[in-house]
Amino acid sequence: MILKNKFTWLLGLVILMTSCLDDSPTEIELDMERDDLALEYYINSNNIDATKTQSGYYYTKTVEKPDADLFVSDDYIGVYYEIKSLDGQLIDSHLDESLEPKIFKYSQDGLWPIAITYASGLAKVGEEMTVYSPSYLAFGNYSYETLILPSSNLIIKLKYAAKYTEEELKEREEAMLAEYIASEQLEGFEEVAEGVYVRTITEGDDSKTESQLGSTVSVDFELFELGADEPVYESYESNQPTSVSVGNSGLEFLNEGLIDVYPDQKLEILSTSFNAYDQSIQIFPSVIREDLVNLGEQIDLVKPFTPILFKAEVLSVN
Template sequence: MNTKKKNNLLTLAIFALVAIILPGCIEDSDYEKQQQESDQLIKDYITSNNIEAEKSNNGVYYEALTSNPDGELPKIGDVMKVKYELRTLDGKLLESHMTDSTLLRFSSNAVIPSGVNYGLDILREGEKIRCYLPSYLAYNSYSVQDEFGPNANFILDIELTGTATEDDIHKMQIDEIEAYIDSEKLGDLTPSTSGLYFKSLEAGTGDEAKAYHTATLHYKRKTLDGSIIQETEADNPLIVSLNTNQLVSGFREGVLKMKEGEKALLILPSDIAFGSSVKVIPNSIREELWENGLIGSLVEPYTIVMYEVELLEVK
């Protein structure tokens, strides 16, 4: 890993701690200077463009784009349906998700960068706001080649189109999975009580997998559109203890239906896969954050996943 990447990772990993501790310890510190510079750049942008925006106590400026005072405020734990678009303050479009709503759980750590969370907590259903995120509530001095530089400030347009419960999402995803099975002519698959859809692709002749086994297997994890999220390498299978939570529950349940030598297809609604996960905006940097241990999953929130699995050995 090169020095620049190491510095980037360190910056991001300790950012929250620095934001709390450092300003109270060092007068006129580099961190405070960065805060002041970011605030001034955003203030100048707002002034020069004659924008009516309010600054919250946390440092984010808000501009109302669409108001709906009668709309419901989401509650902590609700699943939010949102549309959004992220640009740098100088106008570079990083990600646009304004056609279809994406899902995320309303909680204090639902989204990276952290400043987005401060926008979510004031949105009513049907409202759209523009948030001006200073670098210290975004990616601080972290930078990503071809995306944004260090101490970048951002503009986020975000709209709350609705809310849902976890049960709503489960039912919707079961319908989506069954439509996929029908369109792909996968046959008559019946889900387990958890919602796992299992199809044996090639019979195995070895021992059945049991919860006390250690399993050696190959897998390919994909989304329903066929995009590969992650897969094992030919010479490096996954070795996992089946009596732990090393696998998401639906993956483990599927492996426990298999015999040595068997190949199978598993389709998992998100509640037995990666659930609410964490939303990374822009999503293009998700893999880099995951590779360096800064987030726990490559999978976006509320994603249906498929596994193509080959169980090589159990012992």
């Protein structure tokens, strides 16, 4: 688990194509040319009136909102979508509008496949578009079971449902935490900072050192996405407790939640994502997230815009 640092996944043009292959530039260029020709053939043979961009993807707008504003860098976007391969294989779908749209940050490292990020620069709230993406702007040479095949060109349907402010998203997660506390009938949580709530399960040994700013606190822990039954990260199976430098952790909920604790204390922390994994990248489909981590990609397992529950036992304070 990454407790001291948060990683941003810097996305380039080819992403996993270069990390999974030891290709020369000439081979990569040939692969890109192959993708371009396949897309061009598909567009022409199906008589699709699509616009080709300099980046290499095509798009059509099926619903336009000329009076709306274009998305700009660092906007928070809510989207419904469907992703298929060019031959019709369904990869992922989130089209049910009775559900909340999927949220991502419009930035270079906010979403994968990056073709959706590029297309979002041409979109407005309320618009719908179809994107025809070459694999080098999608999953590259990455494959996952039978769901994603290497070098898959994609057809991506997008409906831009909402644009959020950061404050709106913080309020959304605060409401999620309040609902969770009420539904689980939890007692004893106190807000120690905006979006961070702590309760003590077992009192610690107050004859020993109490933590303060700058202390190193060693803990055994489990970390859950809110409402999940299985932890995303935990220290028990690996028998590797984690040490946190209070005030210097890249995870703000630890800086706030591990102040004034004693050895042997058991506690729980509820936190919004903005005090936890606020740089986590959105990935469609989310099912491939763990596989990417196992392949060595520097991403967080915790999904973005997802509050967390942290259960910890304090082992020592120094």
